[in-house]
Amino acid sequence: MALRRTWNDRxxxxxxxxxxxxxxxxxxxxxxxxxxTGHVLEVGVGSGLNLPLFDPRSVEDVVGVDPSEPLLARxxxxxxxxxxxLRTAVAESLPFDAGRFDTVIxxxxxxxxxxxxxxxxxxxxxxxxxxxLLFVEHxxxxxxxVARWQRRLTPLWRAVSxxxxxxxxxxxxxxxxxxxxxxxxxxxxxxxxxWLSHAYVGVAxxx
Ligand SMILES: C[S@@+](CC[C@H](N)C(=O)[O-])C[C@H]1O[C@@H](n2cnc3c(N)ncnc32)[C@H](O)[C@@H]1O
Numbered sequence: 001m002a003l004r005r006t007w008n009d010r011x012x013x014x015x016x017x018x019x020x021x022x023x024x025x026x027x028x029x030x031x032x033x034x035x036x037t038g039h040v041l042e043v044g045v046g047s048g049l050n051l052p053l054f055d056p057r058s059v060e061d062v063v064g065v066d067p068s069e070p071l072l073a074r075x076x077x078x079x080x081x082x083x084x085x086l087r088t089a090v091a092e093s094l095p096f097d098a099g100r101f102d103t104v105i106x107x108x109x110x111x112x113x114x115x116x117x118x119x120x121x122x123x124x125x126x127x128x129x130x131x132x133l134l135f136v137e138h139x140x141x142x143x144x145x146v147a148r149w150q151r152r153l154t155p156l157w158r159a160v161s162x163x164x165x166x167x168x169x170x171x172x173x174x175x176x177x178x179x180x181x182x183x184x185x186x187x188x189x190x191x192x193x194x195w196l197s198h199a200y201v202g203v204a205x206x207x
Contacts, residue, residue, distance in 0.1 A: 007160075008068075008070075008162070009070045010070070012161075012162050013047060013068070013070045013071050013074055016046060016047060016071070016162070017047050017049070017074065020046065020047075020049055020108055021049055025108075026049075028107075028136045028187065028199065028201060029049065029050055029053060029107060029136065030053055031201070032050075032105070032107060032134050032135070032136045032201065033050050033053040033054060033055075033105070033134075034053075034055065035103075035132070035134050035203060036054060036055075036058065036059050036062075036103045036105060036134060037058045037059060037102055037103055037132075038058075038059065038060055038101075038102030038103060039060055039061055039063075039100065039101050039102050039103070040054065040059055040060075040061070040062045040063070040101060040102065040103045040104075040105060041062075041063050041064075041065070041094075041096070041100075041101040041103070041104045041105070041123075041126060042062060042063070042064045042065070042104075042105045042107075043065055043091045043094075043104060043105065043106050043109055043119065043123060044065070044066055044091060044106065044107075044108075044109030044112065044113070045064030045065060045066045045071075045072070045075050045086065046066055046068070046071045046074075046075065046108075046109070047071050047074035047075055047078075048064065048074060048075025048076070048077075048078035048080075048086075049078075050105065050107060051064070051075060051078040051079075051080040051084055052078055052079050052080055052081075054080060054081065054082045055081070055082075056081045056082050059082045059103075060082070060083075061082055061083040061084070061085070062080070062082055062083070062084045062085070063084075063085045063086075063087060063096075063101075064084060064085070064086045064087070065086075065087050065088070065089040065090075065091070065094065066086075066088070066089075067088060067089070067090050068162075069088065072086050072088060090113070090114075090119075091109070091113045091118075091119035091122060091123070092113065092114060092115050092118040092119050092122060093122065094122045094123075094125070094126050096126045097126070098125050098126060099126070099127070099128040099129065099131075100126050100128070101126050101127055101128065101131060102127075102128060102131050102132070103127075103131060103132055103133075103134060104123045104126065104127055104131070104132075104133045104134070105133075105134045105135070106123070106133070106134075106135045106136075106137060107135070107136045107137070108136065108137060108138065109137070110135070110137045110139070110168060110170060110173065111137060111138060111139065111164045111165050111166070111168055112161075112162055112163045112164050112165070113163075114163070116168055116173045117173060117176060117177065120133075120173055120174060120176075120177035120179070121177050121178075123177070123179075124177050124178055124179055124206055127206040128206070129206060129207070130205065130206065130207060131205075131206045132182075132203055132204065132205055132206070133174065133179055133203070133204040133205075133206070134202075134203055135170065135174070135200065135201070135202055135203075135204070136199060136200075136201045137168075137170045137199065137200050137201075138166075138196060138197070138198060138199045138200075139166075139167070139168045139169060139170040139198060139199070139200055140166075140167045140168060140169045140170075140198070141194070141195070141197075141198040142198070143194075146194050146195055146198070147167060149194075149195050150166035150167035150195045151166075151167045153166055153195055154166045154167055166195055166196060170200040171184060171200060174204050178206075179204035179205065179206055180204060180205045180206075180207050181202060181203070181204045181205075182202070182203045182204060182205050183202045183203040184200065184201075184202040185201045185202060186198065186199055186200050186201055187199050187201065
């Protein structure tokens with residue numbers, strides 16, 4: 001128990017910063033965050049790696065939610081050019097009125113939530129009509145052999161990586177929540193092992 005707490009509160013936040021802050025990932029972050037407009041919600045804001053990237057010419061303010069106090073403490077230390085509010089909350093139960101946001105952002109978060117279907121339904125609820133979900137998420141590989149390995153490895157991987165699932169079908173989850181995918185790309189990172197390298201990058205609309 002004490003070991004798990006030490007891992008989750010001290011070791012994992014530090015590792016997350018290193019792993020999620022690599023140059024290759026930063027390129028995708030920049031492209032994604034450049035599309036944000038208006039009132040923005042970032043779900044699973046983590047250590048706040050996206051916060052310095054928001055452009056005050058297009059973004060009015062950002063609310064970042066995350067269940068992890070140690071990660072929120074790191075996020076509070078980031079520089080940013082737009083007003084930022086950080087709140088302790090989970091994606092599956094967002095403490096906001098319907099239609100409050102113009103943009104909702106998920107970067108490397110859907111893998112870690114307990115219930116991705118519920119999290120995306122909540123994202124849709126808090127988006128205004130015509131608002132957009134921006135996402136960069138790793139997930140299930142289109143290669144069936146890799147996908148099989150992802151399914152086998154997930155129980156072990158989750159235990160050491162803050163509940164991160166390797167095999168979530170991001171496109172299917174977004175569409176099942178009733179959002180319309182406008183743009184869908186992806187990338188295959190050569191800096192990560194195959195079972196962690198397939199990413200879904202795109203924009204979905206709450207039309
Ligand atoms: C891999 S990290 C990514 C952090 C950040 N989005 C980024 O791009 O650096 C996954 C994040 O999801 C958060 N998380 C886990 N379960 C969550 C939930 N149910 N609701 C919201 N965030 C959650 C974790 O605390 C962590 O900050």
